[in-house]
Amino acid sequence: MVTKRKPPCPILKKINKFKENKPASKNNHCERKIQGGINKIINVRRNHFAQSGSKAERKANGDKRTYMFTNAELKKKILDDPYCYLTGEKFDPYDSTQWSLDHITPKSRGGTNELSNAGQTTKIANQMKSNMTLDEMTEQCIKFLIRQGFKVEKI
DSSP: OOOOOOOOOHHHHHHHHHHHHOOOOSSOHHHHHHHHHHHHHHHHHHHHHOBOSOHHHHHHTTSOOOBSSOHHHHHHHHHHOOBOTTTOOBOOTTOTTTEEEEESSOGGGTOOSSGGGEEEEEHHHHHHHTTOOHHHHHHHHHHHHHHTTOOOOOO
16 A cells, blocks of 8 residues: 655745755854843843932932943953852852842842942842842851751851
């Protein structure tokens, strides 16, 4: 018994033809994609961190956003030193799930949205710090370690 083969789907035919005829790119497409990715990550982090004024103040100004620093300044800071300022752990700045920005001096304690008050941290360290100062966090960590049976000495 002879069966007739159906002709391939016209869409698949075009896709395969496109793949075969596509010349090798001289530009590194993946690198451009990553670069675009870091720019987007930086923009989102800056938008979240560096808006000046409270929500009510921004609304009173017609929701006009002003920022304390530029994307380029934040990008330089992150790429120059991709380490958590709390734990010293290295993170991949191109992976937005690994890091976040922290107010070194919390806004609730008088901290500002300036770049000098922005510390890059791992997400878990930022969540642990919450709205504590560095001294308060250190004190809490020491209490935790002592409770777990560790001896803590400052070097």
